[in-house]
Amino acid sequence: MRDLRKELTVEEEQKAYAKYFHNPIAAPNSQLMEILKQGAMDPAKALMPENINELLKDGYDEVETGYCVLPNGAGYVAVNNKFPGVTLDMINWWFAWHGLEDLRYMLWFRKGHYGISVSDEDRAKILNPATSMVEKFQGRIHYVIEDAGNGPEDIQISFLTPEALGIDRDKLNTGKFAVVGGNGVSEARSGGPKAPAIMLHLFREVPGGVESRSRFWMGYHMIDGKPCKLLPEGIQIPIQAPMGLAFHNVEEYSNLAAILPDLYRETEGKIF
Incomplete structure (x- = not known):
């Protein structure tokens, strides 16, 4: 098991973008934090994973930011983060770029991001100029060490294509959306x-x-393009789990929104 890293190596300190690790962390979006501080949302207003394509419609859900435990025991989180001055190209680049080394993940949110790795096979695909930007993260697996609001965890994130997430490709305008x-x-x-x-x-x-319309369904996985509840019957996820994740999501994405435009320009949007 890798140790929790809170300091950079001498080699990492030499990199131009190490300054983003040392910069003060941006204040979390105060409007979103106040919403979350009001407590859990009404579970009846949660978007179920079977209805994921509702997010492709114009407008907003009744609850865009909130958390709860669903009647079936699963956890639910919704957050609407804002990214002024950010483009969809920057978003796709970020998710392709940051998986290649610890520093890139740590500078995102040093309070809770401790390390990241990918397989040698995925690294080769990410660095291959022939791989499209979205394919540099869709189909890839990130192994991260993160405190997502409930203590340090080892997390495996298997990024999926829109189709594998159950999103109707015919309704998805990739010029308007980026799917992560x-x-x-x-x-x-x-x-x-x-x-x-x-x-x-x-x-x-x-x-x-x-803007990011983020949704988490805790206790589920997508399997063959359909959501499957893996949480055993009779088990209920404690409210602290979605609550902690909701607050963490606001914090980490508020900081990413603050640093991404400059970071993208300074790296010239390259993968290296």
Whole structure:
């Protein structure tokens, strides 16, 4: 098991983008934090994973930011993060770029991101100029060490194509949306069961930038393009799990929104 890393190596400190690790972390979106502080949302207003294509419609859900435990015991998180000055190309680049080394993951949110790795096979595909930007993360697996609000965990994130997430390709305008999602499996570093989840960040253009309509279904996985509840019957996820994830998501994405435009320009949008 890799140790939790909170400091950079001498080699990492030499990299131009190490400054983003040392910069003050951006204040989390205060509007979203106030919503979450009001407590759990009404589970009846949650979007179920079977209805994922509702997110392709114009407008918004009744609850765009909130968390709860669903009647079937699964956890649910929704967050609408804003990214002023950010483009969809920047988003796709970020998810292709940051998986290649610890520093890139740590500078995203040093309070809770400790390390990341990919397989040698995935690394070769990511670095291959012939691989499209979205294919540099869709179909790839990230192994991360992260505190997503409930203590440090080892998490495996298997990024999926839109089709594998159950998204109707005919309704998906890739000029308007960027799709980042997949199956996650997390395990507390202190021990315990492995916990499945579906993760979806649907980025879409808005005036002045993009927004992320994020959704998490804890206790589920996408299998053959359909959501499957893996949480055993009679088991209920504790409310602390979706609550912690919701607050963490606001914090990490508020910081990413602050650094991404400059970071993208400085790296010239290259994968290296």
